[in-house]
Amino acid sequence: MSDPFMQAAIEEAKKGLAEGGIPIGSVLVHRGVIIGRGHNRRVQSGSVVLHGEMDALENAGRQSANVYRESVLYTTLSPCAMCSGTILLYGIPQVVIGENKTFVGEEQWLTQRGVELTVLQDPTCVALMRDFIDANPTLWNEDIGE
C-alpha cells in the first residue's frame, strides 16, 4: 500500500467504525513523525467538535506555531469548514486528503489561503464513507450540520 501516514489515518477511521462511530481518521505529522492521531468522536463522546482532524490536533497537545508550520495533516476525508478553519488558525501548510468523492469541504478556501492540498482518492477511504453514509444517513447529516 501507499502512503504510511494515510494508512495510519485509515487505521484511525477503522478504529472509529469499530467503536460504532463515524469512520473518519486523521494524523498530524511533524517532520516525518506522527505527533497526534485521532478519529471522529461524535458517537463515542457525544462530541460536536471532535471531527477526526480536531481529535488528532487535540491529541497532539499544545504545540508552538513553529511545529504546526512544519507539519502535514493527513485526513481520510475532505475537511469541513470547522476543520479547515482550524488548519488556517494553526497555519498548517499542507493537507493530504484521502478522498473528496463523498464530501467536499472547504478546499477552495484552503487553497486560496495558500494551503497545499493533495487528494489521493484512496478507494478504502471512499468505501468506508460510502458504506457508512448509506447505512447512517441521519448521523452523517448531523455531523456536517445538515
Place this chain on the structure above:
Amino acid sequence: MSDPFMQAAIEEAKKGLAEGGIPIGSVLVHRGVIIGRGHNRRVQSGSVVLHGEMDALENAGRQSANVYRESVLYTTLSPCAMCSGTILLYGIPQVVIGENKTFVGEEQWLTQRGVELTVLQDPTCVALMRDFIDANPTLWNEDIGE
C-alpha cells in the same frame, strides 16, 4: 447593564480568568434560552480546540441542524478561523461579538457567507483581553497560532 446573554458570556470569560485561563467566554442561545455555555480551555485542559465558542457548542451537546439554525452565538471576542468555520459548519445564522478591538477574526468570511454579525465593543470585554494580552503575550499568541 446591557444584553443578558453577553453578560453570561462575560461571566464565562471571568470564570476562565479565575481558573488561570484565557478570558474568552461564549453562550449558545436557542429561541431565547441558553443551551450551552463555555470558556477557553487551553490552560485548564491543555486543549487546542476548546476556544470559548467551541466549548459552548460542545457543552450544548449534539443538536439537530434545525436547532443551530434558530440559534445565536454570543462570544466575548471576534471569532477566529476555527470558530468561524464551526459557525458555518452548523449553520448558526447570527453571532453577537463582545469586541473586535484586540483581535479581528474571520468576520469578513462569515459576512460573505450570510452570517449576521453584531459587534458591541463592550468595554468590559476589551479590558479583559487587553489586560490579559499585556500580561501573557506568549500564551495569547499560542492561542491564535502565532
